[in-house]
Amino acid sequence: EAPICGKQMLAEPAGSTPTYQIFEEYAADQASWLHDFTLAFEKMMRNGYDDKELTDGPDLHTGLDCDIQTTRGASINGCYIKDPIDTSATYMIASKFKKLANKVYQYNPQTGKFDFGAKTGADNQLWRKTKSGKQFINVFADKALTVEGSSNFDVQDFGSYFLLESTLNGRVVDCWLAKRARSSCRTWDLKNGPSQKFYLVEA
Numbered sequence: 001e002a003p004i005c006g007k008q009m010l011a012e013p014a015g016s017t018p019t020y021q022i023f024e025e026y027a028a029d030q031a032s033w034l035h036d037f038t039l040a041f042e043k044m045m046r047n048g049y050d051d052k053e054l055t056d057g058p059d060l061h062t063g064l065d066c067d068i069q070t071t072r073g074a075s076i077n078g079c080y081i082k083d084p085i086d087t088s089a090t091y092m093i094a095s096k097f098k099k100l101a102n103k104v105y106q107y108n109p110q111t112g113k114f115d116f117g118a119k120t121g122a123d124n125q126l127w128r129k130t131k132s133g134k135q136f137i138n139v140f141a142d143k144a145l146t147v148e149g150s151s152n153f154d155v156q157d158f159g160s161y162f163l164l165e166s167t168l169n170g171r172v173v174d175c176w177l178a179k180r181a182r183s184s185c186r187t188w189d190l191k192n193g194p195s196q197k198f199y200l201v202e203a
Contacts, residue, residue: 067112067146080144080151083130085137089202090126092119093136093145096161096197099179104201107141108182114138114145115185116178126203134167147173148187161197163190172196 007020026033066079093105095116103116106125119125124140134152136145144151150168164173171187176195178185190196 065143067143078146078149078151080135080146082137082144083132083135086129086131090128090139091200091202092121092125093127094119094199094201095175095178096194096199097175097179098194100175100195105145105185105198107138107143109140111182113182113184114147115182116175121203147185150187161199163196164198165190173198 007018008023009018009020011018026036063081064079065082094100095103095105100116102119104119104125105127106115106117106122107113108115108117109124117125122140124138126139127136127145128139129136130144133155136153137143138145145153147164147166148169150166152167153164153173154167156163156165156172166172166187169187172190173185174188174191174193174196175185176188176193177183178195188196
């Protein structure tokens with residue numbers, strides 16, 4: 001959906017091209033953006049700076065894990081800070097979807113993706129919850145389960161199954177596509193169907 005806020009009309013100097021239009025022009029002509037950026041960057045480098053003019057910014061990268069995943073042809077960058085892990089139990093994640101019977105959620109080391117595979121109990125199929133309860137960390141990969149850029153989930157527990165609601169877009173994890181080998185799950189509107197329902201199997 002289009003954003004509700006209006007276009008940025010700021011113009012420097014007053015009466016010149018407004019900010020939103022400059023963004024649109026660069027979006028339509030990346031060669032023009034690269035040309036202007038290069039000139040500005042070279043000028044900045046020539047000007048230099050004095051050590052006293054700069055101060056360290058906040059550390060936004062320590063503990064940050066970023067994976068670029070490809071979903072249906074689109075690259076999605078999922079960055080997250082791993083929460084402390086609850087090491088008291090290890091699980092496999094299974095689906096209520098009949099087409100995924102006898103399979104479990106796994107990290108696929110051949111593709112670098114999270115998909116479903118025949119249950120073996122190998123480390124790439126084992127998961128630990130984090131203490132926040134919002135992440136599932138794969139034992140083999142030491143990475144959080146990430147679906148379409150989201151690694152943090154609100155777990156909606158209904159006893160015999162649970163839903164994983166993305167804190168990124170409010171949708172739930174849906175594994176309808178995972179019935180095909182090496183296909184990843186996605187997030188989708190809540191339909192309360194079996195492809196959106198999961199349960200844990202203690203390892």
